[in-house]
Amino acid sequence: LKNYVSVGYVDGIxxxxxxxxxxxxxxxxxxxxxxxxxxxxxxxxxxSKHNQEVVRVGLVTL
Known part of the structure; x- marks a missing residue:
C-alpha cells in the first residue's frame, strides 16, 4: 500500500x-x-499500523 492516512476528528477538527x-x-x-x-x-x-495492514491485504484480495 503506497499511501495510507488515518485522521481522527472531534467536532470536524x-x-x-x-x-x-x-x-x-x-x-x-x-x-x-x-x-x-x-x-x-x-x-x-x-x-493504526494494524489497520494499515488490514487495508493492504483487503486491497490485494480485490
Whole structure:
C-alpha cells in the first residue's frame, strides 16, 4: 500500500493523524500534546499500523 492516512476528528477538527510515511500517530492540536501519555501514542500507533495492514491485504484480495 503506497499511501495510507488515518485522521481522527472531534467536532470536524482533525486532532490526530497517522500516515504511511511517518508510521506514527501524532497530535494535530496543541491540547493533545501534553494531555496524554506515551502509552496512548504507542497504542494508537500500533492500532493504526494494524489497520494499515488490514487495508493492504483487503486491497490485494480485490
Amino acid at each position: 482533525p486532532f490526530v493523524r497517522y500516515d504511511s510515511e511517518s508510521r506514527e500517530m501524532r497530535p494535530q492540536v496543541d491540547w493533545m500534546v501534553g494531555n496524554v501519555d506515551q502509552q496512548y501514542w504507542d497504542s494508537e500507533t500500533q492500532r
